[in-house]
Amino acid sequence: MEKLWIRREAEEDISSIHRLVARSYETARHSAHNAPQIVEGLRDADVLSLSLVAIQGFDVVGYIAASPVLISDGTGGWYGLGPVAVDPERQNAGIGGSLMGQALQELREGGAGGVVSLGDPDFYRRFGFEVIEGLAYRAAPAGELLAMNLCDSSVPQGSVSYHQAFGSPYQD
Template identity: 50%
Template sequence: MSAFHIRAEQSRDISAIHDVTEAAFTGIEHSDGTEQDLVDKLRAAKALSLSLVAEADGEVIGHIAASEVLIGGGVQGWFGIGPVSVRPDKQQQGVGIALMGSALDQLRAEGAGGIVLLGDPGYYRRFGFEVVPGLVYPDAPAEFFMAVCLNAPAFPQGVVEYHSAFGG
């Protein structure tokens, strides 16, 4: 694979991000097929706290989004990652790892308390994510809801609320 680099989303990337996200989740068992629409809704609501793309040869080949979450009705400064998308023909080549690493670095530098996500524990543990008892995302299998502390002294407790775009 040719080299790729990670950069902030630009307005010219919006269509490509939509297409990459749709392609990345097509046929995935736990996907409802609306991840690309979620990114569009978060962007329209100005709720994308972080939106990075992986670019190779002038083409967007991957994307990662983060938006602020509220924990236990009051804890702020935490973010939810998702979706993370890599074009199917570029998967298993380090693109997703690079996107996640860049997102973690940027959110840490910006003072984020931590990050939550819903995903495969086998994949996300490498970044320090873990299941945290008492940190809950309703209607999701507990073993797939994980968090990592960045600047917070400890994990908060309570129900995690994502932006309303996640609800439909």
């Protein structure tokens, strides 16, 4: 198997990212199947704080994004992690885990207070995400908003709001 490289997205990756994210979320249980449009909306609004691709050979085989979230208690420096996408033919080969590790490292190094995620709880729990009592997102089924504190600050309490690219303009 070819070596996996993870790097920031480049302009020439954008169409490959779109195709990859669409394929990856086509049958995903934890998805409204609008992930490609979310990525485009975040990119167009210039709020992609992190946009990483995983490359094998010459192919984009994985993708992860992070963007700022608002928390009703005023806590700043928290990010929403996702979408996370891996080529369906290459899933369960460690690509998603490698992307997650790199994204969390870069967010820590950048001074992020913490991250929240929506999606497959089993995937996110492997990296230390957990349900935090008092932190909520009204559009998520119970137990699917997971969070991780990345620094020694206190964990926020309140309602999480994602960028409007996720479907609602910074509202819970």
